[in-house]
Amino acid sequence: MDQLFDIFQAATRQSIKTYFYQPLTDWSAIKYRQNVFRDLADVACLTKILQFERQFRCHDDFITEIASIHDNEVKWYELLIIQKRNFAALHDLQRTLQNNSVKSQALLDLADYLNHYLQAAEVTHLQAEIDRIFGTLQQLHYRLIVDGLKITVEETTGFESGLDDAITTTFASLLATDDPEINHGKIKKPEGESDLSNLQAMILRALGQVFPKEFHDLRDFYEQYIGYADATIDQVANELNFYLAVIKVEQHVAKTQQTTFCYPDLAATGQDEQVTASFDLTLAAKNHQQIVTNDYLLKANEQFLIISGPNQGGKTTYARMVGENYYLFTLGVPIPGQQATLHLRQQVWTHFERQENERLLTGLLAADVDRIWQIAQASGPDSFVIMNELFSSTTVEDAEEMAKKVLLILEQRGAHGIYVTFLEQLNTLPATASMMSQVVPNSTTRSFKVIRTAPNGRAYAVSLLQAYHLTAAQIKAGETNES
Amino acid sequence: MKVDLLDQRNQWATDWQLSELQRATYQDLELQPLVDAASQDDDFIAKMMTKSFFEPLTSQPEIAYRQATLQYALQEPDYFKQIYQICGEIDYEVRHRLWIIDEEAATYSLSSSVSLTKIYLGGIQKIIAAAKTTTTLSPAVQQFQQRLNNIFGNGQMAAMLQLLNDLNNNHFYGVEGHLEANFSTAVGEREIQHVNHFVDRLTEKLRLGTRKVTFEINPRDDNGSQAVVRLGNRASFKSAQSIMTVFHILKAFFNELRAQTAWLVGMTQLAQPLANQFCYPTMTPKVSGQGIKNVVLLLSQQICQVIGNDLDIELAPCLVITGANQGGKTTFLRALGQAALMANAGMFVCATQLTLPGYTNVWTHFKREEDTAIASGKLDDELKRMATIVQQLGPHDLILMNESFSSTNEHEGSTINFEVTKGLLARQATVFSVSHQYEYTQLLKQATDLKPVFMRAQRSDDGARSFQILPGPALKTSFGLDIFRKKFKAEANVTVPLLEKANSTISEQTTGD
Structure with a gap:
C-alpha cells in the first residue's frame, strides 16, 4: 500500500503521508470523513476547493521564502501579493461552502468559522489595505524598451499602435482567405512567471525609483503585516490536501478505467460483507492498461475465501484488492467498487511469498511458519489475514496439512481472510468458500475474473485442448482445425 | 487561399x-x-x-x-x-x-x-x-x-x-506593462514604433522628460536572461500568431x-x-461503353494492337465473365477496373465512349498466384481478404472478383462465391466477377432477382483466341460433371437443394447484419 500512498502523496504539495498511517477505529469518525468526501464529490464544489488549494499559502510555507529575498521592493511586493491571493481564496471558499449546500459536519463548521473570521474588524481592515495599495500599484503603467539584455523602464505616455494590428492590416486580403481546415501551426504558449525572476526583481527595483511615493506605502504595509497568520485556517488548508489528493487519484482512475468508487457501509452483526465491481486501486493507479473488476462476497457464516486457478490469473491481485479495501475503509476514503458493506477490520495482516532463494529450504519454510505464527498470535475477530501461496517450499501433502491447521487456528481465533493457493482440498474446511480465477472459454487467455465456484482442476487443461481441437470428443467427431 | x-x-x-x-x-x-x-x-x-x-x-x-x-x-x-x-x-x-x-x-x-x-x-x-x-x-x-x-x-x-x-531584428522592441498579481509584469503586445533602432533614436528625443531607469541583465544570469526571453515571447505572441497564420x-x-x-x-x-486513344466519360447510373481498352496494354511497347471491348449492362448490378483460359477475361476485368478508377478520378479513359455510375470504392478480390506456397491457409486467406473488404464496404462500391474462392473444390468454392456475391449485391454493391465455376454461374442464373449479366471470352473451334468478350451464357466445360450426371441421372440435379441451402445461409447472415 506504500506505493498507493506515494501516488496519493504525489498528487499534492503538502505532506499528507501521516494521515495514511493513522487508520480510524471508530465508525462515526469514518462517516465524518466519508461525508466530507461526499460533499467534495460534487464537481462544482471540488473545482472550487482545488482552486483554493492552489491559491492559498500557509504562513509557515511563505514566511521563510520571503525572508530570503534580497531586494526590499520585491520582499514588500511579494507579501502583498500572497496576502491578496490568500484573502481572495478565502472569500471564494466561503462562497463555495455557502452556494454548494455542503452537508458534512466538517465543512459546515468550516463555513461557520469563515463567516466569523472574514467579518472581524481586524481582518476587514487588512483586506481594505491590501486592495488600496495593490490598486495604486496596478495603476502604474510603464513601458519596457527591450534591446537584447538592456532594458529601460520608463513612465508611459500611452500605448502606441501594436505590431499585430500592422500585420493584420497589411495581410488583410490574405488573412481573409483563411480556412479553419488548414493547419495554423502552433506556437508554444508563452510561459507565465511561476516564481519571481531576476528580471522582475530588477523591474520592481527600477519601479521603486521611477515611482518612489507608491512604494513607501508598500513598505509600511510589509512592516505591519509580515507576522500575520490564522492558525486554524492554516491547518484546514493542510488537511484539505488529504481529501484532494485522494480525490484526484481516484477520479483519474475512474475516468481512465471507466470504474466507480463507493463509500462502504458498516456491516451489521450477522450481515454478509460485500463489494461489487471492485479492483486493485494500486494496480489501477499505476497502470494504464484496462483493469478487470471483481466482486467480493464473504457471507456471514464464512471466514475464509480459498482462491485457486491458473497462474497469472489475477488471484494475488484479487487478494490485494480485498486487503486494500479493508484498509482504505478505515481511512474514511472511498473504495473501488459500486456498492460496499464491510466490517471494520482493524488489523489487516498479510503473508506473501518472499523471494529468498539464497536461503536453505528449511530456512524458507521456517520463515513461513514463523511469520504465520506471529500473525496467528496477533489475530482475533478484528483481523483480516491474507495468505498467498503459503508453504510452497514443501511437499503438497505437508503443505496441505499445515494450511488446514493454520486455517483452523485462525478460524478459532475468529479471524477472517483469504488464502490464495493451488491446494484445492482446502475448501473442504468449514466456514470457507472457494473462488477461482478464470480463463476465456476455448483459449488460454486469462480473463482476470475471479468468481465464486468450486475448484475445477481440469478447466484450464480442457480449454487448452479445445483451442487446439484435441479433446477426445472432437477427435472422435473428426473436427478439423479449418474454421 | x-x-x-x-x-x-x-x-x-x-x-x-x-x-x-x-x-x-x-x-x-x-x-x-x-x-x-x-x-x-x-x-x-x-x-x-x-x-x-x-x-x-x-x-x-x-x-x-x-x-x-x-x-x-x-x-x-x-x-x-x-x-x-x-x-x-x-x-x-x-x-x-x-x-x-x-x-x-x-x-x-x-x-x-x-x-x-x-x-x-x-x-x-x-x-x-x-x-x-x-x-x-x-x-x-x-x-x-x-x-x-x-x-x-x-x-x-x-x-x-x-x-x-x-x-x-526582433530583439529590439517596446512594450507596455503593468504589475500583476503573480509576481510578473503583464505586458501588452509589441508596439509597432520600436521595431527599428534608427527610427527609435529619432523619436527618443520626444520622450526626454519622462522618468526612466535603464539596467542590463548580466549575460551569465540565466534566470534573468531567460525571463527576458519569456517576456519577449509574451509580448510577441499575438503578432507571432498572426504572421504564423499568414505563413x-x-x-x-x-x-x-x-x-x-x-x-x-x-x-x-x-x-x-x-496518342488520343481516349475519351472523357460521363457519370450516369448506366454502365455502358465501347472500345474499352486496357491502359497498361496500350502503354506497353511490345503489343501493337489492343482489342477494345464493348460493355452494355445498363442497370444490372452483377456482371459475370466466363470463358476460355487466356481469352482476355482478366485483361478485360482489369480494363473495366482501370476505367472505373480513372473515370471517378476525373481522368480520361481508354475507350471510345463510356458512361459509369460513381463508385464509392473499387475493391479487387483477385486470385493470388503467390499464395500457392501456403496451400493450407489459402481459402482462409481468401475469406479473410473478403471479410476485410466487407468490413470497409461503402454504399455504392464496385467489387472486381477474379477467380475468387477457386482455392478449394468447385462445389465448395461456388457455394461460398455465390453466398458472398449475393451478400455484396444485397449491400448495393456492383460485382464484376470472372469465374471458372460453372456451378457458381448456374446458381446466379437461377437467382433471377439478382439480374446477372453474363459475358464470355470467345474461343474459336480451332482454339484460337480473338480476345473478344461478348454477351453469352457460361459454358459447362467441366467434363467431370458430365460423367457424374451420367452415373447419377436424376440425383445429379443437385442445384435446387443447393440453392435453397445457400439462400438459408445468406438470410442468416443478413439478419445478423
Missing part, C-alpha cells in the same frame, strides 16, 4: 497513404505502369496520381469541372509545368530553412515565419508573372488568376514585403497548388503515349 483547379475540396496535399486494401486494388489492376508513364520518375506526381484513384469524385458536375481543367492542361502543357516547378523550388527552399519542428516559442516563431513568408511571397510573384492572358482560359484557371490578383495586386504585395523587412495559409496554398499541378502534369505526360 483556395487552389480550386481540380475540385473545390482542395484535399490533395493532405496526408494520405494507401490502405492495405487499396494497395491490393492498385496491384491487381496493374496500375503501376500507368502511374510510371504519368510520373516519369517524379515520386510526388506518382503519389498524386495514385491518390486520385482512391479519392473519387461523386457527381457529374465535379467530373466535368476537373475534366475541363485537364483539357486545358493538355492544350497548354507548359503553364502547369511552370507552376509545378515553381512550387517545387519554393518547397525545397522552405524545407531547407524550416526549423519549426513542433511548437516553438513566440519570438522564434515570429522570426521564422517572417523569413519563410518572404520565400512564399517570392513564389507568388513568379506565379503571377507566369499568368496566361492570351489563350481561352478554363473557368478554374481564370478564377485562379483572378484570386491571386485580388489578394496581392494593387500594391498589396509591396506593403507586405515592406513590413516583413522591418521585422528583421500557414501560404504554405497550405503552395502545398495544395503543388499537388494539384503535379496531377495535371502527370496527366499531360500520360496523354502523350496514349
Whole structure:
C-alpha cells in the first residue's frame, strides 16, 4: 500500500503521508470523513476547493521564502501579493461552502468559522489595505524598451499602435482567405512567471525609483503585516490536501478505467460483507492498461475465501484488492467498487511469498511458519489475514496439512481472510468458500475474473485442448482445425 | 487561399497513404505502369496520381469541372509545368530553412515565419508573372488568376514585403506593462514604433522628460536572461500568431497548388503515349461503353494492337465473365477496373465512349498466384481478404472478383462465391466477377432477382483466341460433371437443394447484419 500512498502523496504539495498511517477505529469518525468526501464529490464544489488549494499559502510555507529575498521592493511586493491571493481564496471558499449546500459536519463548521473570521474588524481592515495599495500599484503603467539584455523602464505616455494590428492590416486580403481546415501551426504558449525572476526583481527595483511615493506605502504595509497568520485556517488548508489528493487519484482512475468508487457501509452483526465491481486501486493507479473488476462476497457464516486457478490469473491481485479495501475503509476514503458493506477490520495482516532463494529450504519454510505464527498470535475477530501461496517450499501433502491447521487456528481465533493457493482440498474446511480465477472459454487467455465456484482442476487443461481441437470428443467427431 | 483547379475540396496535399486494401486494388489492376508513364520518375506526381484513384469524385458536375481543367492542361502543357516547378523550388527552399519542428516559442516563431513568408511571397510573384492572358482560359484557371490578383495586386504585395523587412531584428522592441498579481509584469503586445533602432533614436528625443531607469541583465544570469526571453515571447505572441497564420495559409496554398499541378502534369505526360486513344466519360447510373481498352496494354511497347471491348449492362448490378483460359477475361476485368478508377478520378479513359455510375470504392478480390506456397491457409486467406473488404464496404462500391474462392473444390468454392456475391449485391454493391465455376454461374442464373449479366471470352473451334468478350451464357466445360450426371441421372440435379441451402445461409447472415 506504500506505493498507493506515494501516488496519493504525489498528487499534492503538502505532506499528507501521516494521515495514511493513522487508520480510524471508530465508525462515526469514518462517516465524518466519508461525508466530507461526499460533499467534495460534487464537481462544482471540488473545482472550487482545488482552486483554493492552489491559491492559498500557509504562513509557515511563505514566511521563510520571503525572508530570503534580497531586494526590499520585491520582499514588500511579494507579501502583498500572497496576502491578496490568500484573502481572495478565502472569500471564494466561503462562497463555495455557502452556494454548494455542503452537508458534512466538517465543512459546515468550516463555513461557520469563515463567516466569523472574514467579518472581524481586524481582518476587514487588512483586506481594505491590501486592495488600496495593490490598486495604486496596478495603476502604474510603464513601458519596457527591450534591446537584447538592456532594458529601460520608463513612465508611459500611452500605448502606441501594436505590431499585430500592422500585420493584420497589411495581410488583410490574405488573412481573409483563411480556412479553419488548414493547419495554423502552433506556437508554444508563452510561459507565465511561476516564481519571481531576476528580471522582475530588477523591474520592481527600477519601479521603486521611477515611482518612489507608491512604494513607501508598500513598505509600511510589509512592516505591519509580515507576522500575520490564522492558525486554524492554516491547518484546514493542510488537511484539505488529504481529501484532494485522494480525490484526484481516484477520479483519474475512474475516468481512465471507466470504474466507480463507493463509500462502504458498516456491516451489521450477522450481515454478509460485500463489494461489487471492485479492483486493485494500486494496480489501477499505476497502470494504464484496462483493469478487470471483481466482486467480493464473504457471507456471514464464512471466514475464509480459498482462491485457486491458473497462474497469472489475477488471484494475488484479487487478494490485494480485498486487503486494500479493508484498509482504505478505515481511512474514511472511498473504495473501488459500486456498492460496499464491510466490517471494520482493524488489523489487516498479510503473508506473501518472499523471494529468498539464497536461503536453505528449511530456512524458507521456517520463515513461513514463523511469520504465520506471529500473525496467528496477533489475530482475533478484528483481523483480516491474507495468505498467498503459503508453504510452497514443501511437499503438497505437508503443505496441505499445515494450511488446514493454520486455517483452523485462525478460524478459532475468529479471524477472517483469504488464502490464495493451488491446494484445492482446502475448501473442504468449514466456514470457507472457494473462488477461482478464470480463463476465456476455448483459449488460454486469462480473463482476470475471479468468481465464486468450486475448484475445477481440469478447466484450464480442457480449454487448452479445445483451442487446439484435441479433446477426445472432437477427435472422435473428426473436427478439423479449418474454421 | 483556395487552389480550386481540380475540385473545390482542395484535399490533395493532405496526408494520405494507401490502405492495405487499396494497395491490393492498385496491384491487381496493374496500375503501376500507368502511374510510371504519368510520373516519369517524379515520386510526388506518382503519389498524386495514385491518390486520385482512391479519392473519387461523386457527381457529374465535379467530373466535368476537373475534366475541363485537364483539357486545358493538355492544350497548354507548359503553364502547369511552370507552376509545378515553381512550387517545387519554393518547397525545397522552405524545407531547407524550416526549423519549426513542433511548437516553438513566440519570438522564434515570429522570426521564422517572417523569413519563410518572404520565400512564399517570392513564389507568388513568379506565379503571377507566369499568368496566361492570351489563350481561352478554363473557368478554374481564370478564377485562379483572378484570386491571386485580388489578394496581392494593387500594391498589396509591396506593403507586405515592406513590413516583413522591418521585422528583421526582433530583439529590439517596446512594450507596455503593468504589475500583476503573480509576481510578473503583464505586458501588452509589441508596439509597432520600436521595431527599428534608427527610427527609435529619432523619436527618443520626444520622450526626454519622462522618468526612466535603464539596467542590463548580466549575460551569465540565466534566470534573468531567460525571463527576458519569456517576456519577449509574451509580448510577441499575438503578432507571432498572426504572421504564423499568414505563413500557414501560404504554405497550405503552395502545398495544395503543388499537388494539384503535379496531377495535371502527370496527366499531360500520360496523354502523350496514349496518342488520343481516349475519351472523357460521363457519370450516369448506366454502365455502358465501347472500345474499352486496357491502359497498361496500350502503354506497353511490345503489343501493337489492343482489342477494345464493348460493355452494355445498363442497370444490372452483377456482371459475370466466363470463358476460355487466356481469352482476355482478366485483361478485360482489369480494363473495366482501370476505367472505373480513372473515370471517378476525373481522368480520361481508354475507350471510345463510356458512361459509369460513381463508385464509392473499387475493391479487387483477385486470385493470388503467390499464395500457392501456403496451400493450407489459402481459402482462409481468401475469406479473410473478403471479410476485410466487407468490413470497409461503402454504399455504392464496385467489387472486381477474379477467380475468387477457386482455392478449394468447385462445389465448395461456388457455394461460398455465390453466398458472398449475393451478400455484396444485397449491400448495393456492383460485382464484376470472372469465374471458372460453372456451378457458381448456374446458381446466379437461377437467382433471377439478382439480374446477372453474363459475358464470355470467345474461343474459336480451332482454339484460337480473338480476345473478344461478348454477351453469352457460361459454358459447362467441366467434363467431370458430365460423367457424374451420367452415373447419377436424376440425383445429379443437385442445384435446387443447393440453392435453397445457400439462400438459408445468406438470410442468416443478413439478419445478423
